[in-house]
Amino acid sequence: MAEFFAMGGYGWYVWMSYGACAVVVVGEALSVRARRRRALEDARLAAVDAPSRGAGAMP
Amino acid sequence: MGARDSDDHDGGGTDAFAWALRRDLAIALRTRSELAVQLLFYAIVVTLFPLATTPERNLLSTMGPGVLWVAALLAALLSLPRMFALDQADGSLEQMALSPWPLPAIVSGKIAAHWLVTGLPVVLLSPIAALQYGLDGTAIAVLVAGLALGTPVLSLIGAIGAALTLGVRGGGSLLALLVLPLYVPVLIFGAGAVDAVRGGLAVDANLSLLGAGLIVAALGAPFAAAAAVRIALD
Amino acid sequence: MAINWYHYASPATFHPLAGRLAAAFAWLAAALTAAGLWIGFVVAPTDATQGEAYRIIFIHVPTAWMAMFIYLVMAFWSALALGFNTRLSAMMAQSLAPTGALMALLALWTGAFWGRPTWGTYWAWDARMTSTLILLFLYLGVIALRNAIDDPRRADKACAVLTLVGAVNVPIIYFSVRWWNTLHQGASVSLTSAPKMATIMLTGMLVMTFACWFWCIAVALWRVQAIILERERGAGWVAALPAVRET
Numbered sequence: 357m358a359e360f361f362a363m364g365g366y367g368w369y370v371w372m373s374y375g376a377c378a379v380v381v382v383g384e385a386l387s388v389r390a391r392r393r394r395a396l397e398d399a400r401l402a403a404v405d406a407p408s409r410g411a412g413a414m415p
Numbered sequence: 416m417g418a419r420d421s422d423d424h425d426g427g428g429t430d431a432f433a434w435a436l437r438r439d440l441a442i443a444l445r446t447r448s449e450l451a452v453q454l455l456f457y458a459i460v461v462t463l464f465p466l467a468t469t470p471e472r473n474l475l476s477t478m479g480p481g482v483l484w485v486a487a488l489l490a491a492l493l494s495l496p497r498m499f500a501l502d503q504a505d506g507s508l509e510q511m512a513l514s515p516w517p518l519p520a521i522v523s524g525k526i527a528a529h530w531l532v533t534g535l536p537v538v539l540l541s542p543i544a545a546l547q548y549g550l551d552g553t554a555i556a557v558l559v560a561g562l563a564l565g566t567p568v569l570s571l572i573g574a575i576g577a578a579l580t581l582g583v584r585g586g587g588s589l590l591a592l593l594v595l596p597l598y599v600p601v602l603i604f605g606a607g608a609v610d611a612v613r614g615g616l617a618v619d620a621n622l623s624l625l626g627a628g629l630i631v632a633a634l635g636a637p638f639a640a641a642a643a644v645r646i647a648l649d
Numbered sequence: 650m651a652i653n654w655y656h657y658a659s660p661a662t663f664h665p666l667a668g669r670l671a672a673a674f675a676w677l678a679a680a681l682t683a684a685g686l687w688i689g690f691v692v693a694p695t696d697a698t699q700g701e702a703y704r705i706i707f708i709h710v711p712t713a714w715m716a717m718f719i720y721l722v723m724a725f726w727s728a729l730a731l732g733f734n735t736r737l738s739a740m741m742a743q744s745l746a747p748t749g750a751l752m753a754l755l756a757l758w759t760g761a762f763w764g765r766p767t768w769g770t771y772w773a774w775d776a777r778m779t780s781t782l783i784l785l786f787l788y789l790g791v792i793a794l795r796n797a798i799d800d801p802r803r804a805d806k807a808c809a810v811l812t813l814v815g816a817v818n819v820p821i822i823y824f825s826v827r828w829w830n831t832l833h834q835g836a837s838v839s840l841t842s843a844p845k846m847a848t849i850m851l852t853g854m855l856v857m858t859f860a861c862w863f864w865c866i867a868v869a870l871w872r873v874q875a876i877i878l879e880r881e882r883g884a885g886w887v888a889a890l891p892a893v894r895e896t
Contacts, residue, residue: 360690364701369766373705373759377712380751381864388871395878396892403888575814579807584797592793593811596786597818600825607829624828628821639814642731646806 431516435524436531442501443532453494454536460486461544472549479548480558480609484602486544487537487562491569492594494533496587498525498577499644512648518641526567526574526637534566550609557612557622561605564625568601571629571636578643600628658737660877661886667877671870674863681860688853696850705763707853711861713756713777716784717819719749719865723791724816727809739805740880742812743795744873748865750788756781776830780823787815801880 363370443450464482465475502508511521541562545555576594580586608621657663689707696703723745730739760778761771772778791808798804881887888894 363704364695366700366702366766369702369762370704373708373762376758377708377755380755384748384751384868385871388868388875392871392875392878395875395882396890399878399882399887399890399893402882403893572814575810579794579811580797583794584799586797589793589797592786593790596783596790596822597814599783600818600821603825603829607832610832624825635817639810643807643810646803646810649803649806 427516428520431514431520432524432527434516435511435521436528437524439525439528440531443528449497450532450536453490453533454540456493457486457490457537457540458544460489461547465547476549476554476613479545479550480554480606480613482548483541483544483558484562484565484606487541487566488569488595488598488602490537491533491566491573492591494529495573495577495590495594496580498529498574499581499647500577500586503581503647508644509648512645518644519637522574522578522641522644523633523637526570526640529574530567530570534562534570538562538566550613554609554613557618558609560622561608561625564622564629565601565605568625568629568632569598571632571640572597572601574640575636575643578640578647581644581647601625604628658735660737660740660881661884663737664874664877667870667874671867671874674867674870678860678863678867681856681863685853685857685860688849688856693847693849693853699767702763702766703850705759706850707857708861709756709759709763710854711858712752712759713781714858715861715865716749716753716756716781718862719745719752720784720787720812720816720819723749724812727812727816730805731809731813736805736880737877739809740873740876741869742809743805744869744876745865746788746791746795746808747872748869750785750792752861752865753781753785753788757785774830776823776827779830780826783822783826784819787819791815 361367361371461483464478468474468478499508502511512518514521538559541558542555545558550558573590573594576590576597579593580590583589604621604624608618608625611621612618657666685707689704693704695701723742726738726742726745729735730742757778760781764773764775764778765771791811794811795804795808798807878887
């Protein structure tokens with residue numbers, strides 16, 4: 357196992373490459389999910405707002 | 416604006432080009448001091464490099480072509496935001512877009528004026544700067560030929576960027592980010608031509624590629640810039 | 650088989666479809682990644698000249714290909730957006746830009762970590778690395794232009810024009826950088842001597858390329874869902890979504 361992670365002495369290069377890819381994949385997925393949740397939250401606020409604004413008669 | 420009786424074969428394209436060229440040149444002549452500032456900027460950038468590196472002649476003549484080209488790029492960039500911004504501010508850009516004249520022709524005239532006012536002076540000043548960098552006669556001739564072919568491309572591509580960033584947040588630095596990567600081929604072929612002649616190689620390939628780039632940019636860029644102007648005015 | 654494309658070009662109908670497609674592509678990508686990594690790390694033997702360091706190419710080459718490919722796809726959606734004035738294609742282009750930029754960044758990063766043991770330097774002014782760096786700048790330019798314009802419709806069109814101008818320039822940039830690189834060959838390491846690739850290595854690389862491709866599709870579809878929700882905030886169909894109605 358340790359031999360596998362050592363990568364014949366090239367462990368630093370190999371794992372820095374694959375590690376960065378893993379970080380980017382996870383990071384991008386999380387940021388997109390956060391963006392989607394924010395968008396849903398904003399839509400919820402807009403949906404709550406809109407009917408009340410529509411119902412309120414013009415003074 | 417201008418003559419409306421332009422029903423010649425190209426839909427008034429030539430008239431529109433000439434009108435926009437004359438108009439922008441007249442405006443540029445009224446604000447001569449700003450032009451002097453741009454030229455001075457070029458001269459100062461060229462002066463800074465030896466101070467930042469070395470006055471050693473061999474190194475300077477190696478770096479020279481690249482430095483002179485990068486300085487020309489930056490000088491062109493500096494003047495780009497003015498290409499459409501003033502006309503947009505006083506509403507004349509909107510009139511141009513609404514006129515019966517083809518907008519790409521008007522934009523071409525403005526680009527030509529921009530080159531005459533900012534590109535040509537750099538081309539004319541460059542032999543003096545090249546002497547400071549210890550370039551010899553043929554190298555200077557190739558540098559000037561390359562700049563004469565390449566600086567119009569800078570104005571043409573720059574016009575697209577200027578129109579896209581019209582009235583946009585952080586316009587100036589955003590313009591640099593958009594336009595500088597697109598300038599890479601011009602820089603490579605232009606500076607490469609001088610490098611080639613200094614290395615005793617043929618320069619015609621570099622210069623013909625620059626010429627081809629100029630033709631492609633002249634045929635395409637005015638349309639893209641005109642489209643970008645319409646988008647900005649919407 | 651007649652598919653009504655206009656039906657799916659509406660954000661309201663595309664939103665749920667994008668979610669289902671994204672999930673499918675994400676699962677495919679996960680399975681292919683597992684297979685690709687297994688081939689790359691277990692099946693493929695140690696390279697005779699590069700040792701274990703060559704295993705980086707299983708991730709480097711796919712990301713580099715995707716960085717270029719995504720720009721082409723972005724240009725395609727931008728052309729559709731300008732030509733047919735369809736909102737959804739502009740949103741697709743908007744959604745692809747960050748993914749493309751990240752792929753270019755990963756290509757450069759993994760290239761550096763592959764270059765260090767192979768060429769002895771993290772960064773060489775190699776034609777491919779230099780043009781990938783410029784490609785990254787093009788992506789960042791499109792993203793910056795998008796962020797600088799408040800009106801989404803104007804941003805759509807401006808970014809589409811910029812993307813298309815960039816797409817015309819990408820081959821020219823690539824050609825010019827290669828030209829520059831061959832002229833200065835003495836100054837940099839000779840990188841043209843690519844080692845002959847064994848079939849199993851090629852297989853691993855192709856599997857990883859598909860994994861990378863499907864992942865990009867999945868994440869771009871998820872992002873386009875978010876973009877649709879942001880833009881259609883006030884629309885009735887958004888308010889009727891279960892995720893919006895609850896709480």
